[in-house]
Amino acid sequence: AQSVTQLDSHVSVSEGTPVLLRCNYSSSYSPSLFWYVQHPNKGLQLLLKYTSAATLVKGINGFEAEFKKSETSFHLTKPSAHMSDAAEYFCVVSRGTSYGKLTFGQGTILTVHP
């Protein structure tokens, strides 16, 4: 079984300040983990992925995430928020050894204030 919990449904930051979106997961297998972003009225776009290589993963648009097995966490960070980062973000876990079922977190809406 696998599950994902995004710890914040809404996060609000000011432009230029750091972003932290939190994700905890549980999986009976070695997981693959992803972060996706969804802008209004759009499909989902991949930000970054973890697949058992480096634990610190760099993605697009300055985002990165760190896989911490001991804490079963995969938090998404960005040093400096931009207005264009305002969107909904989803943490996703897939079963590492057998690709098929994916489990999405509930989503975190990021608001960026000028």
Next chain:
Amino acid sequence: EAQVTQNPRYLITVTGKKLTVTCSQNMNHEYMSWYRQDPGLGLRQIYYSMNVEVTDKGDVPEGYKVSRKEKRNFPLILESPSPNQTSLYFCASSLLSSNQPQHFGDGTRLSIL
């Protein structure tokens, strides 16, 4: 251009009237999947397919059917739609590997009255 195409993008219909949402991808991907997105629940997987003629249930398959007769197409069928199937639906595809990202369509907004 690599893409996943869903049709229709919007549909309002009535309870019990069979409908099909089509999904097509031009990337020769083995894996395809359908999700529904509801506020506060994120995306939930309905069905997925790991190759032609191979389909399996996701987390919320009740009330839906799928087929995978060709690699590029993966239609979602609602035989007898009900109001609780009003939702935003996404189709996605990827290469068949656990570390490959999914490519998403732009979504289909269904309203069942």
